[in-house]
Amino acid sequence: MDDRTYAWNYFSAHASQRMAVFQFYITLVTAIFGGGVLIAGSADSRRWSAVLFILVPFLSFIFDRLDRRTSKLIKAAEAALMDIERESSGEGSLRSIFIRDHTPDRRTYFDFSYSRCFRLVFWVASTVGIVAACIANSTLPPALSGGNTSSGIPASISGVCEYSPTPSLPRCTRGYSEHGLCLYYSGDLSIVLRE
Template sequence: MNAAHDSAVTQSREHAWKYFELHANQRIAVFNFFLVFSGALAAGIAATLQGSQRFALLGVGLGLTLGLVAFLFWKLDQRVSFLIKRAERALSDAEGAFPDPTLRLVQHEPSSTAEASKGLGPVHRLWTYGEVFRLMFAAMAVSGVVGTVLCWLRFTGHLDW
């Protein structure tokens, strides 16, 4: 009975870890794809702004696309973040059975992060992946809006360089 229980606990812990690993890797892969895709769109916007006025309308489309892409990837990241948090809760619960409290890494991570950031301002404290990702999504969305406006002004002849 005890060996069967230990085996079930081990299998449960492995299942939670694989679930966490799958979604954590997925989150990084999606973010990397976002960076490449949004970078290409931003480069396209810059090229239309520097090119002939007749290409500026293409820049409007690229800017709108960049804003939409930033929104959609933000929503994808929300979903993956939710799945990761579920796995972290399962891993934290599994760690409760560890006899050595120093091995309860997931369980103690929130308090360790808070302690490491205590007294530090917003720039110097430890940021979460989510905070960094959301900042990048927002920056690209704003870039898309600004690019759209500048390209429209260029297209309509109100902006000429």
């Protein structure tokens, strides 16, 4: 195997690995955010959604470190390929793809490299994860934050709520729901009023 083939295989393996790891990160973070939102819909599990959301910055840090390492390996392969291009065809040749891509006059500050874009995604996901964890942890319903009775209904309004279970689904016919809404049912039509 000649040097060009070896350097190209090294570059190709690490470049494809980098994209596969980033794609896995996106899938994992999307699943965590989706699961956190679904869990946050249940009043009993809001703290678990905060735990899920707080995992995102931790995972972002780990995947950022993996990406930085893979980026260094790719840059080493690019340097080897540029050296091979200089030896074989010279810097002015059209076949010098890596040399032309790394010339200083072709790069500006506003060029978006893979590294810059990936780090932006890691930063945004971390920030959204922290904000979502704070929101999930701070908006606990009154039934979970204290002052509740044995039924899980806040003591201040326990005399107002009446539950009438039906064969298919228990409904709140009059009173307070865990999301801060007063629900009144008239037959199958529900009327929702904010307090």
